[in-house]
Amino acid sequence: MTTPKNTLTIPGLETVYDALATAIDSAGPDKSNLFLVKLALLNANLLADPEVINAHIQAALRDL
Amino acid sequence: MHQPSTQARPSIYYNYQVFKPWLPSANPLQKRQKVVIAGSGPAGMVAALELARLGVHSVVLESELQVSQGSRAIVFTRRSMEILQQVGVADRMTENGLPWRFGNSYYRGQRVFRMEAPHDPDDRFFPMINIQQQYMEEYLLDACQTNPLIDFRWGNKVIKVEQQPDFAQMTVDTPEGTYLLESDWLVAADGGRSEIRTAMNLPMEGASYEGFFVIADIRIDLPLPTERLAYFDPEWNPGNTILMHREPHGIWRVDYQLPPGETPEDALKPESLKARIDAQLAMIGHAGTPWEMDWNSVYSARTLTLPDYVQGRVIFTGDAAHLLPIFGVRGANTAFQDAQSLAWHLAFVVKGLAHEKLLANHSAERVGAAREIIDEAGKSTRFMTPPSSGFRLLRDAVLSLSLTEEFVRPLYHWRTSRPHEYSHSMLNSTGDDNALFTAGPAHGAPPQNIRLSANDFLLDHLGGGFDLLYFTEGTAIPVPLQQVVATSRSLGVPLKVIAVGASQPVDGADLTMADSNGHFRTRYGVQASGAAYLLRPDQHICARWLTLDATRLQAALKTALPQ
Numbered sequence: 001m002t003t004p005k006n007t008l009t010i011p012g013l014e015t016v017y018d019a020l021a022t023a024i025d026s027a028g029p030d031k032s033n034l035f036l037v038k039l040a041l042l043n044a045n046l047l048a049d050p051e052v053i054n055a056h057i058q059a060a061l062r063d064l
Numbered sequence: 065m066h067q068p069s070t071q072a073r074p075s076i077y078y079n080y081q082v083f084k085p086w087l088p089s090a091n092p093l094q095k096r097q098k099v100v101i102a103g104s105g106p107a108g109m110v111a112a113l114e115l116a117r118l119g120v121h122s123v124v125l126e127s128e129l130q131v132s133q134g135s136r137a138i139v140f141t142r143r144s145m146e147i148l149q150q151v152g153v154a155d156r157m158t159e160n161g162l163p164w165r166f167g168n169s170y171y172r173g174q175r176v177f178r179m180e181a182p183h184d185p186d187d188r189f190f191p192m193i194n195i196q197q198q199y200m201e202e203y204l205l206d207a208c209q210t211n212p213l214i215d216f217r218w219g220n221k222v223i224k225v226e227q228q229p230d231f232a233q234m235t236v237d238t239p240e241g242t243y244l245l246e247s248d249w250l251v252a253a254d255g256g257r258s259e260i261r262t263a264m265n266l267p268m269e270g271a272s273y274e275g276f277f278v279i280a281d282i283r284i285d286l287p288l289p290t291e292r293l294a295y296f297d298p299e300w301n302p303g304n305t306i307l308m309h310r311e312p313h314g315i316w317r318v319d320y321q322l323p324p325g326e327t328p329e330d331a332l333k334p335e336s337l338k339a340r341i342d343a344q345l346a347m348i349g350h351a352g353t354p355w356e357m358d359w360n361s362v363y364s365a366r367t368l369t370l371p372d373y374v375q376g377r378v379i380f381t382g383d384a385a386h387l388l389p390i391f392g393v394r395g396a397n398t399a400f401q402d403a404q405s406l407a408w409h410l411a412f413v414v415k416g417l418a419h420e421k422l423l424a425n426h427s428a429e430r431v432g433a434a435r436e437i438i439d440e441a442g443k444s445t446r447f448m449t450p451p452s453s454g455f456r457l458l459r460d461a462v463l464s465l466s467l468t469e470e471f472v473r474p475l476y477h478w479r480t481s482r483p484h485e486y487s488h489s490m491l492n493s494t495g496d497d498n499a500l501f502t503a504g505p506a507h508g509a510p511p512q513n514i515r516l517s518a519n520d521f522l523l524d525h526l527g528g529g530f531d532l533l534y535f536t537e538g539t540a541i542p543v544p545l546q547q548v549v550a551t552s553r554s555l556g557v558p559l560k561v562i563a564v565g566a567s568q569p570v571d572g573a574d575l576t577m578a579d580s581n582g583h584f585r586t587r588y589g590v591q592a593s594g595a596a597y598l599l600r601p602d603q604h605i606c607a608r609w610l611t612l613d614a615t616r617l618q619a620a621l622k623t624a625l626p627q
């Protein structure tokens with residue numbers, strides 16, 4: 001997997017961790033998939049690199 | 065005994081004419097034909113008309129006694145109009161059809177995407193025109209019936225085909241029984257449910273999508289323009305899609321997806337149709353507007369093609385050759401291109417001007433087109449009718465994001481039927497200057513139309529054979545080129561020479577186009593006199609030169625007509 005130049009700091013990662021968990025709970029079990037896919041598309045658009053995104057997809061599929 | 069219905073089909077706007085069947089007892093003994101066409105839909109009739117234009121006689125066998133039931137294909141593309149112009153019916157289409165160029169997608173009451181199809185000032189025809197298929201068939205039929213090279217036989221149904229090494233023998237059933245008909249070639253243009261294809265047991269490649277759509281034509285007065293309307297995931301039909309199109313005579317096409325598990329029989333019950341159409345009208349703010357049903361039907365999306373359209377002496381064309389999804393107006397619009405391609409390839413083989421391998425090229429080009437369409441239409445189909453939970457989740461995420469996020473909106477784009485470019489055709493010249501051009505239509509592309517004056521366009525003058533566009537400011541086509549043209553013509557090859565860029569008629573040209581402002585040259589990427597384009601009888605480009613000489617013209621014609 002490609003390592004981007006900028007990564008999250010530990011406090012930054014912790015903030016995202018909490019924000020994601022809270023948002024999944026707020027979307028509810030029926031809508032959490034939809035919420036996560038919307039989020040993935042928003043992030044993918046900003047990454048603007050199908051290869052990097054595909055690498056992320058493969059990494060996320062591992063060890064499910 | 066074949067007994068087609070003699071009752072005029074019901075319609076609230078179209079007056080069906082029932083024709084008399086062609087009976088073998090009333091006609092002389094049948095000699096072997098050059099070409100027999102089974103089926104008189106858009107593909108069959110365009111093939112017959114284009115064959116006739118190239119001097120080839122055909123027999124058209126139509127099992128029914130009238131044109132087809134219901135509006136069926138209603139949206140025709142610019143390229144279809146250009147092809148219909150070639151066979152002489154574009155004026156009637158223009159006179160009676162509704163041209164348009166905008167498409168709208170709605171989600172949760174908001175217009176989330178508006179498509180604007182480009183309309184070039186050099187184009188004679190609009191990107192799209194809406195008219196019911198019965199009218200289009202009627203115009204083609206009128207052209208067929210006045211053509212001395214077309215023997216049109218109503219009420220004649222092919223029930224058996226036997227392949228011989230150099231001809232096909234058909235058993236044709238009529239209201240007074242069967243007769244035998246032999247033909248060098250049989251064109252199977254007998255539609256999506258082709259019985260000829262089924263009887264020959266030919267497998268198709270591709271995919272079928274689950275889920276049914278209802279098509280209903282209603283007469284209603286709606287104050288809406290002629291534009292494509294698509295509604296995604298409405299409250300009355302969750303998760304599904306509804307399409308609406310205006311047709312002539314106050315008719316609207318309403319096309320909606322059925323919930324999973326519902327059968328076509330249930331969906332077509334009058335109370336079911338009424339409840340859903342009323343719900344759709346209410347959603348768009350026209351609840352209670354009176355309407356009347358004309359015709360309805362059910363379809364499912366399929367992306368299937370035969371891998372080879374030439375099977376012995378039988379050639380498949382149009383829906384008989386492939387089944388394409390309705391999204392993107394793929395059916396009749398593809399059929400016109402198939403039929404135009406088939407007609408010229410077959411005409412040149414029948415007339416002995418090229419080897420039979422020209423037919424293999426036809427198949428390769430059109431199977432290639434079908435596969436390209438399947439790839440493109442598959443994307444639209446996966447958006448309109450998601451085939452799995454993953455595809456559904458992504459589609460729903462896009463719908464949701466589209467309310468606020470611009471970047472996903474192009475995913476609504478409805479990939480419309482467009483002409484295939486035969487970029488790798490074996491008919492393309494190998495020794496020309498194709499790669500050196502920086503503008504203009506390239507190898508295999510359809511021509512760019514040019515507006516010559518207010519009501520005069522380049523495509524008005526093309527077709528019926530090869531066309532050589534020769535760009536010159538001089539007074540004559542160079543003699544060596546004229547000699548190559550004369551030699552080809554003496555062998556029977558129809559070849560027209562059009563001089564572009566001179567103010568007076570050019571010697572050796574059949575026609576001269578002045579191009580006083582250089583606009584034509586610019587669009588064709590021509591920088592100096594002596595450049596040329598060679599167009600096949602379907603107007604696709606097979607060679608182009610910055611400077612044409614006799615040897616290279618000769619070579620291009622040889623490549624385009626393999627011996």
